[in-house]
Amino acid sequence: MASVCHHIPLSLFSGHIAGLESSRFTYPNPTAPIVLRTPFYPTGAPFCRRGTARYHRKSLKVCAAAVVNRVAHGGAAEPVMKTVILGTVDESENLTLDKIRDNLIRQEDTIIFSLIERAQFRQNSAAYDAKSNSVPGFDGSLLDYLLKETEHLHAKVRRYTSPVEHPFFPDDLPEPVLPPLAYPQVLAPAAKDININPRIRAMYFEDLLPKIASAGDDGNYGSTACSDVLCLQALSARIHYGKFVAEAKFRQQPDLYIPLIEAQDKQGLVDLLTFPAQEQKVLDRVELKAATYGQDVTQAAPLEHRTYKIEPKEIARLYGEWIIPLNKDVQIQYLLRRLDER
């Protein structure tokens, strides 16, 4: 992740870091002469030694000040600039390895909620047809327009600086207007290059949506596209979370994974990380959730005659047929590059 530092060569950071105790900078109005466009990592970052960060317990803000020396450039150790790295830390603990299982289970809820919301509308295929789009100057469907513009807006509030978020239109995203958020550094550097959103998008429109939404057209293209954006974002987050899953598996059994990675043995990796009993457990849970969240809670009918907003068995099938395999593909892509740049 060190490569997200765009403005100052990393080598500058190899000098010693000092001066914290005497510095008092508070978010959001730093008086710093330079604010780096990079997250500040309390631990593990190549440019920040332990002990240079202080947490304001009350506000959970992080302030750090560093005097960076020119030693990396072979010069004398005089300070050349005072650098203040400011940011907030993701304290939600969602991205630590021991929270992965909880996070995956929680994301199922988001996916099922968003699919239930989408199922209010018909398929409305005109929203996906570039020829039906009447947005002046935009070449693409209404959904393309809304998705791209939403990502543009969310990029400004730093959505895509999070390692769990992946844009569908990664080109030309604006820089965040918020100061950077420091995430726990969990993933290997190659993680940031893996984005399978084109396949997620194809799966959603070709395989998922026709099973979720009734055929036909109710004219609500705008609402439909807003709802699709939420579904796509939820699916993308869940599927790309495979990076964290793979990292956790790798750390549990590095001795088994490293030889397979070094041999670039894709099938060997698939076999090693696949647990059919665990996958069945996910499918059962997803079906139960779809039945629970999609039911009419006031319906007095016996279980076998109940109607659901979306068909639970179908959701479980789609999960097993599409979402889990795409997630597994992310895991494999990540593991094959897990040892890069070490």
Next chain:
Amino acid sequence: MASVCHHIPLSLFSGHIAGLESSRFTYPNPTAPIVLRTPFYPTGAPFCRRGTARYHRKSLKVCAAAVVNRVAHGGAAEPVMKTVILGTVDESENLTLDKIRDNLIRQEDTIIFSLIERAQFRQNSAAYDAKSNSVPGFDGSLLDYLLKETEHLHAKVRRYTSPVEHPFFPDDLPEPVLPPLAYPQVLAPAAKDININPRIRAMYFEDLLPKIASAGDDGNYGSTACSDVLCLQALSARIHYGKFVAEAKFRQQPDLYIPLIEAQDKQGLVDLLTFPAQEQKVLDRVELKAATYGQDVTQAAPLEHRTYKIEPKEIARLYGEWIIPLNKDVQIQYLLRRLDER
């Protein structure tokens, strides 16, 4: 709703309408010389007689052509312009009176889903503090920024042409880039002037949010604000749906409502439209939904020891204390003006 026609005085439409059969215009590229910036109403609109609309069954698009005469201006009956009114029709049937109850119940799900999603994050008050906002050139909090920009984008896909949608930043919204959608004409003209979003916003941040989200700050201001936007939109839609509720009640008992409206007897109207038993039913259902949707479905604990993502009794209490009264206030405001412009 006829007053949403901004560009051409209504009186122009009182002439006769003809010429449909010979006209073939297709969405989305009308070859029409004039496209009115108003929804096209297949029935009931002052300017469109029955039989002048044709549905393309296949696509549910509506095309209509009308030659409007100058008769309303006292002139001869020669045609002064050929007007083509194009649009799609909301076929979801959500806005017809007999669907109101279903729609209200359905909207509870959307609200509870969105509150559950919001509860993933802490209160994160910095997202609501204009002083903490670092968006260059924007005077307001991060939430203000995201809400305003989201509304700006959604306005383009005609969100706020729907009678159930009300912007929080109604000024300077852009015109829709989609052709107008024709909604069933259910409400009285005054409906469009009623927007209590400032109060909904205050209620959400002062009363609801502190009970939903844990105290403190996890740094995820962007995700928090995205989630708030969905909550606010869901709450606003549900509360302003009071217009449809009031219209339905009015139509059931016009003889009781009309004298109270003519006397502008607010308390009389409150008494007439309040059904405590019905309200209790809503609260019970909301509590059951919050418990159902917010549960850990895999939890084996007995009911009394279960933990929920949001506290069901608290959600029911907030619903009873804030959402129902605000909805009722919309009903009253609407009814007091129900007979205007008749």
